[in-house]
Amino acid sequence: MNEILSVEHLNAYYKKKQILYDISFSMKEGEIVGLVGESGCGKSTLAKAILHMIPKVEGKIVHMTQMPQMIFQDPYHSLNPMMKVGRILEEPLRIRREKNRKEKVLSMMERVGLEEELIDRYPSQLSGGQRQRVCIGVALMQNPGLIIADEPVSALDVTVQAKVLKLLCALNRDYHIAILFISHDLRVVYELCDRIMILKDGRIIEQGKDDEVFFDPKEEYTKKLLSAIL
Amino acid sequence: MNNNRKNHKLYIGLILAGLIVLLILAGLIRSPYPPQKMEASLKLAGISAAHPMGCDQFGRDILSRVMIGARTTFLIAFVTNAIGLFFGILIGALTGYFGGFFDEILMRFNDVMLSFPSILLALVLIALMGPGTYQVMIAMGIVFIPSYARIVRSEFIRFRNMDYVLAIRLMGGSHLRIMFLHILPNVKGTILTSLIIGFNNAVLCEAAMSFLGIGVQPPDASLGLMLSEAQGFLFRAPSYALLVGFVMICMILSFSLLSDSLKEVQG
Numbered sequence: 472m473n474e475i476l477s478v479e480h481l482n483a484y485y486k487k488k489q490i491l492y493d494i495s496f497s498m499k500e501g502e503i504v505g506l507v508g509e510s511g512c513g514k515s516t517l518a519k520a521i522l523h524m525i526p527k528v529e530g531k532i533v534h535m536t537q538m539p540q541m542i543f544q545d546p547y548h549s550l551n552p553m554m555k556v557g558r559i560l561e562e563p564l565r566i567r568r569e570k571n572r573k574e575k576v577l578s579m580m581e582r583v584g585l586e587e588e589l590i591d592r593y594p595s596q597l598s599g600g601q602r603q604r605v606c607i608g609v610a611l612m613q614n615p616g617l618i619i620a621d622e623p624v625s626a627l628d629v630t631v632q633a634k635v636l637k638l639l640c641a642l643n644r645d646y647h648i649a650i651l652f653i654s655h656d657l658r659v660v661y662e663l664c665d666r667i668m669i670l671k672d673g674r675i676i677e678q679g680k681d682d683e684v685f686f687d688p689k690e691e692y693t694k695k696l697l698s699a700i701l
Numbered sequence: 702m703n704n705n706r707k708n709h710k711l712y713i714g715l716i717l718a719g720l721i722v723l724l725i726l727a728g729l730i731r732s733p734y735p736p737q738k739m740e741a742s743l744k745l746a747g748i749s750a751a752h753p754m755g756c757d758q759f760g761r762d763i764l765s766r767v768m769i770g771a772r773t774t775f776l777i778a779f780v781t782n783a784i785g786l787f788f789g790i791l792i793g794a795l796t797g798y799f800g801g802f803f804d805e806i807l808m809r810f811n812d813v814m815l816s817f818p819s820i821l822l823a824l825v826l827i828a829l830m831g832p833g834t835y836q837v838m839i840a841m842g843i844v845f846i847p848s849y850a851r852i853v854r855s856e857f858i859r860f861r862n863m864d865y866v867l868a869i870r871l872m873g874g875s876h877l878r879i880m881f882l883h884i885l886p887n888v889k890g891t892i893l894t895s896l897i898i899g900f901n902n903a904v905l906c907e908a909a910m911s912f913l914g915i916g917v918q919p920p921d922a923s924l925g926l927m928l929s930e931a932q933g934f935l936f937r938a939p940s941y942a943l944l945v946g947f948v949m950i951c952m953i954l955s956f957s958l959l960s961d962s963l964k965e966v967q968g
Contacts, residue, residue, distance in 0.1 A: 522871060540871055549864035553886040563872045606868070613872060 474535055475500050475616050475649050481530035483520045490516045491673045501647040505660035508670035514653045518619045536616035544622035546602035550594040556605055557590035563612040583608040584638060600631035607638065617649045636663060657696055661685050669693050714958030717951050725775055728768025736765040737920050745938040754944045758934060763941060767948055770922035777838055778903035782896060784842025789849020794880050797857025814847040820909055832915045841906055845899060852895050856888040897960035901953045924949045
């Protein structure tokens with residue numbers, strides 16, 4: 472399988488403080504990789520660095536396909552509050568000046584499991600799960616090879632979490648989209664991901680197949696993380 | 702209970718604003734007397750059926766002059782705020798969204814402008830351009846830019862790092878598209894309330910400048926100018942000053958009531 476993203480010796484800084492130290496990893500097409508770490512360890516910074524959204528970055532980031540898309544943690548801030556759902560989903564099409572936008576929006580809504588009548592709602596009239604589906608729809612509109620999901624379910628109820636995760640799984644299976652799944656929840660990551668990376672204080676301290684990391688952790692820190700959930 | 706009070710404010714504000722607008726519209730169509738027509742026999746005449754607001758020191762009908770004057774005042778306030786808002790949004794959006802060195806420079810300059818009393822700054826500009834209705838509009842417009850720029854800038858700073866803005870960057874949306882299609886509509890509520898306050902400030906500022914004799918020049922009429930003229934006859938014809946003052950108060954009150962109820966609806 473082809474590589475879709477490769478990151479080599481990445482250092483990232485924020486306000487003169489180094490956040491990420493010498494990060495190297497790669498992702499293949501259609502792979503789901505979990506990135507786990509405590510809050511403040513640099514997970515979101517890594518996501519933004521990959522998307523070139525941080526000015527001070529050293530190292531090499533190579534995207535094999537077009538720009539990856541991102542799904543954010545807080546579905547309450549990731550949609551324009553003044554735009555209706557239909558318009559939000561249409562925006563990427565408008566930017567690319569595509570035709571038949573209405574049909575494409577409707578078929579996308581069906582794909583991510585949103586009822587058709589939600590098209591005229593504002594984000595404030597949707598539930599957290601529905602909002603996150605809209606976000607996923609917006610991301611899919613770009614036909615990305617890779618989606619970076621930054622804690623996509625942390626702000627949702629447990630029952631809704633499962634549904635959104637299922638949707639992400641289905642997208643990965645049906646459309647072969649690679650997902651970099653960022654989370655602090657090892658259990659969710661184990662369920663979903665093919666590979667796991669553990670991030671601590673800006674360094675990747677352990678990475679490997681999900682079973683290896685989960686059942687045979689090498690690092691003391693990983694063991695601690697695991698014992699916290701078992 | 703709370704809802705009731707909000708409605709009162711809204712209704713009173715709407716009624717007062719309606720009255721003022723009616724007065725201005727009536728003056729546009731036809732005032733009872735030509736506003737410049739002098740009648741020596743009616744100097745400082747009191748309230749009568751023929752002259753509901755009396756006559757001024759030259760025997761001109763005050764109601765007619767209030768109609769024209771309110772229009773001038775309204776127009777000045779409108780143009781002033783249009784200038785202030787247009788450039789304020791432009792500067793505020795650019796500095797707030799992009800930040801950096803350019804932002805620092807402009808905002809320090811902004812602080813300097815804001816640290817002067819606005820009337821003083823307008824005075825300096827008038828001294829450069831000479832008095833007159835259009836000069837007042839331009840001078841006050843320039844003076845109003847910094848406060849709008851500041852408000853718009855702080856809102857843009859709040860929105861520029863929101864996730865949905867980042868998402869649109871990822872789609873390849875241009876900066877201009879983000880600024881004016883995705884952030885500005887979210888800021889319009891804040892702008893609207895400050896616009897109404899700005900409108901009131903402009904009415905007061907115009908009055909002050911005309912009062913000082915550097916605003917609208919006689920024989921044209923504006924509320925401020927009439928008030929300053931009336932001051933000389935405060936004891937001989939108190940109704941002159943009181944009535945003109947009353948119209949101005951109605952104008953200001955209507956807009957602050959509207960702004961208040963608007964804020965409550967939003968908040």
